[in-house]
Amino acid sequence: xxxxxxxxxxxxxxxxxxxxxxxxxxxxxxxxxxxxxxxxxxxxxxxxxxxxxxxxxxxxxxxxxxxxxxxxxxxxxxxxxxxxxxxxxxxxxxxxxxxxxxxxxxxxxxxxxxxxxxxxxxxxxxxxxxxxxxxxxxxxxxxxxxxxxxxxxxxxxxxxxxxxxxxxxxxxxxxxxxxxxxxxxxxxxxxxxxxxxxxxxxxxxxxxxxxxxxxxxxxxxxxxxxxxxxxxxxxxxxxxxxxxxxxxxxxxxxxxxxxxxxxxxxxxxxxxxxxxxxxxxxxxxxxxxxxxxxxxxxxxxxxxxxxxxxxxxxxxxxxxxxxxxxxxxxxxxxxxxxxxxxxxxxxxxxxxxxxxxxxxxxxxxxxxxxxxxxxxxxxxxxxxxxxxxxxxxxxxxxxxxxxxxxxxxxxxxxxxxxxxxxxxxxxxxxxxxxx
Amino acid sequence: xxxxxxxxxxxxxxxxxxxxxxxxxxxxxxxxxxxxxxxxxxxxxxxxxxxxxxxxxxxxxxxxxxxxxxxxxxxxxxxxxxxxxxxxxxxxxxxxxxxxxxxxxx
Numbered sequence: 098x099x100x101x102x103x104x105x106x107x108x109x110x111x112x113x114x115x116x117x118x119x120x121x122x123x124x125x126x127x128x129x130x131x132x133x134x135x136x137x138x139x140x141x142x143x144x145x146x147x148x149x150x151x152x153x154x155x156x157x158x159x160x161x162x163x164x165x166x167x168x169x170x171x172x173x174x175x176x177x178x179x180x181x182x183x184x185x186x187x188x189x190x191x192x193x194x195x196x197x198x199x200x201x202x203x204x205x206x207x208x209x210x211x212x213x214x215x216x217x218x219x220x221x222x223x224x225x226x227x228x229x230x231x232x233x234x235x236x237x238x239x240x241x242x243x244x245x246x247x248x249x250x251x252x253x254x255x256x257x258x259x260x261x262x263x264x265x266x267x268x269x270x271x272x273x274x275x276x277x278x279x280x281x282x283x284x285x286x287x288x289x290x291x292x293x294x295x296x297x298x299x300x301x302x303x304x305x306x307x308x309x310x311x312x313x314x315x316x317x318x319x320x321x322x323x324x325x326x327x328x329x330x331x332x333x334x335x336x337x338x339x340x341x342x343x344x345x346x347x348x349x350x351x352x353x354x355x356x357x358x359x360x361x362x363x364x365x366x367x368x369x370x371x372x373x374x375x376x377x378x379x380x381x382x383x384x385x386x387x388x389x390x391x392x393x394x395x396x397x398x399x400x401x402x403x404x405x406x407x408x409x410x411x412x413x414x415x416x417x418x419x420x421x422x423x424x425x426x427x428x429x430x431x432x433x434x435x436x437x438x439x440x441x442x443x444x445x446x447x448x449x450x451x452x453x454x455x456x457x458x459x460x461x462x463x464x465x466x467x468x469x470x471x472x473x474x475x476x477x478x479x480x481x482x483x484x485x486x487x488x489x490x491x492x493x494x495x496x497x498x499x500x501x502x503x504x505x506x507x508x509x510x511x512x513x514x515x516x517x518x519x520x521x522x523x524x525x526x527x528x529x530x531x532x
Numbered sequence: 533x534x535x536x537x538x539x540x541x542x543x544x545x546x547x548x549x550x551x552x553x554x555x556x557x558x559x560x561x562x563x564x565x566x567x568x569x570x571x572x573x574x575x576x577x578x579x580x581x582x583x584x585x586x587x588x589x590x591x592x593x594x595x596x597x598x599x600x601x602x603x604x605x606x607x608x609x610x611x612x613x614x615x616x617x618x619x620x621x622x623x624x625x626x627x628x629x630x631x632x633x634x635x636x637x638x
Contacts, residue, residue, distance in 0.1 A: 133626055133627075133629050133630075134630070134632075134634065135560070135630050135634060138635070138638065139633075139634045139635055139638075140608065140632075140633065140635065140638075141635065141638050142607075142635055142638035143638065203636070203637050203638065204635065204638040205635060205636050205637070205638060224629075224630070225629040225630025226629040226630075227626050227627075227628060227629045244629070245628055245629050246629070262610065263610045263624075265625075265626070276610075276613065276614050277614075278614040278615055281610075281614055283585070283587065283609065283611055285587050286638075288637040328637075331637065333637075340585070340611065340614055340615055341615075343585050343611075343615070344579075344581035344585050344615040345581075346584075347584055348584065349584050349589070350585070350587040351550070351553065351587065355547060372548060372552075372553065372556055373556055373637060374556045374557060374635070374636060374637040374638075375553045375554065375556050375557060376557065376607065376635055376637070376638050377587035377588070377607045377609050377611070378607070378609050378638070379609050379610045379611060379614070
């Protein structure tokens with residue numbers, strides 16, 4: 098058997114791959130990333146916001162060098178029903194100063210920056226190259242990847258598959274569950290140019306500060322939600338919808354984005370903006386119970402390829418989970434090589450490390466969240482119920498006395514097709530999931 | 533959703549054509565079609581969810597009940613094969629290295 102030329106080959110130079118390569122390069126391992134796009138981030142789409150706390154331990158004062166659009170200082174959760182809306186809007190100046198909380202950033206820049214930290218640490222990076230398949234030794238153990246470059250076989254002790262939501266390598270290795278539309282959502286996004294001064298005024302923020310808006314009830318009953326994020330001189334607006342729901346709906350994705358844009362709560366914020374890029378990407382939202390096996394002999398899986406995106410209702414996080422899983426993968430592969438055992442048993446510490454970190458701790462805790470958040474009642478009935486309640490409270494109907502009490506709430510629930518028993522059951526589920 | 537923008541004029545602008553929408557995206561089109569569709573299988577399909585679900589609108593039904601597919605403006609997202617009811621109807625690979633979609637604001 099040919100000797101491996103690398104300790105590890107990382108497929109995909111997204112956040113998971115770059116984090117894995119960074120950890121390995123810093124440990125003195127020979128590692129190279131293979132990226133199919135012309136530059137890291139060129140194939141990637143997200144909402145989006147990156148939560149940078151995961152970077153604290155690996156890149157001190159990362160906020161001084163990261164390519165940021167705006168620091169999120171306002172987080173708004175909006176429920177809409179027809180042309181009505183209710184928002185819970187939290188803002189704090191604290192998120193607008195170091196060490197910050199969330200930031201809007203563009204993947205073409207963020208992913209390139211993170212990959213740059215890995216190459217600065219000594220990792221290789223080969224772009225415009227597809228890893229087309231796995232190499233196996235005479236015993237059938239994975240020992241590298243085949244690429245679409247002539248003579249492009251890359252032999253390595255371990256393959257780290259960070260090849261995204263469609264992970265062909267994890268499928269080829271037999272550790273990825275069969276593609277299942279029920280565990281995936283489609284994100285569709287428009288990036289719209291808008292003068293930075295207008296963004297500041299309309300969203301009520303100072304320069305470099307931004308807003309994150311999540312919207313429930315704007316997807317024509319298709320399970321999912323809408324989003325709105327401010328970048329420096331653009332605004333991202335879009336939807337994330339269940340693939341099975343979209344398939345059954347007969348609705349085109351861009352029509353759903355147009356709905357969000359046209360909503361009276363959103364339209365004034367975007368008036369006069371111009372489309373600069375339309376994009377779409379799949380999201381693995383199945384959570385803990387839909388994850389693949391994370392290791393096999395000679396290979397580990399991280400990031401979207403391992404379904405690490407957290408979609409737990411009010412928490413929608415992916416890049417930080419990709420980085421967290423990539424770092425754990427890199428450290429586990431380093432330790433396995435040091436111990437001379439890169440079999441599945443030797444790599445099993447990857448899963449243990451993930452279980453001990455936020456990555457699998459959060460996923461495990463919120464494993465039931467996707468089914469509740471995407472349920473018919475939460476998606477189709479509660480937005481109307483909530484808006485009716487608030488409308489009843491704040492509509493002044495003199496000389497009729499104000500409504501109130503349990504009978505009012507019950508009548509609103511009944512009007513929206515929700516039974517008290519169902520409301521109580523969902524409240525109990527929510528308390529168990531999020532409590 | 534039955535909403536319409538308020539009549540004050542804020543937020544109402546003409547919808548761009550789908551061609552203009554796709555023209556905002558950079559594609560480095562390769563010679564090899566990275567996705568192929570088996571027309572025979574598609575002719576027997578009654579749902580054809582790919583036609584409306586594909587965010588790039590690349591699947592067009594043909595008069596004989598088949599599907600015409602254009603790979604050139606593909607986002608490489610995977611929606612089509614995930615929503616497809618018929619195993620093997622859509623053969624899906626990535627474009628060759630360096631080709632395909634290049635997102636600038638993703």
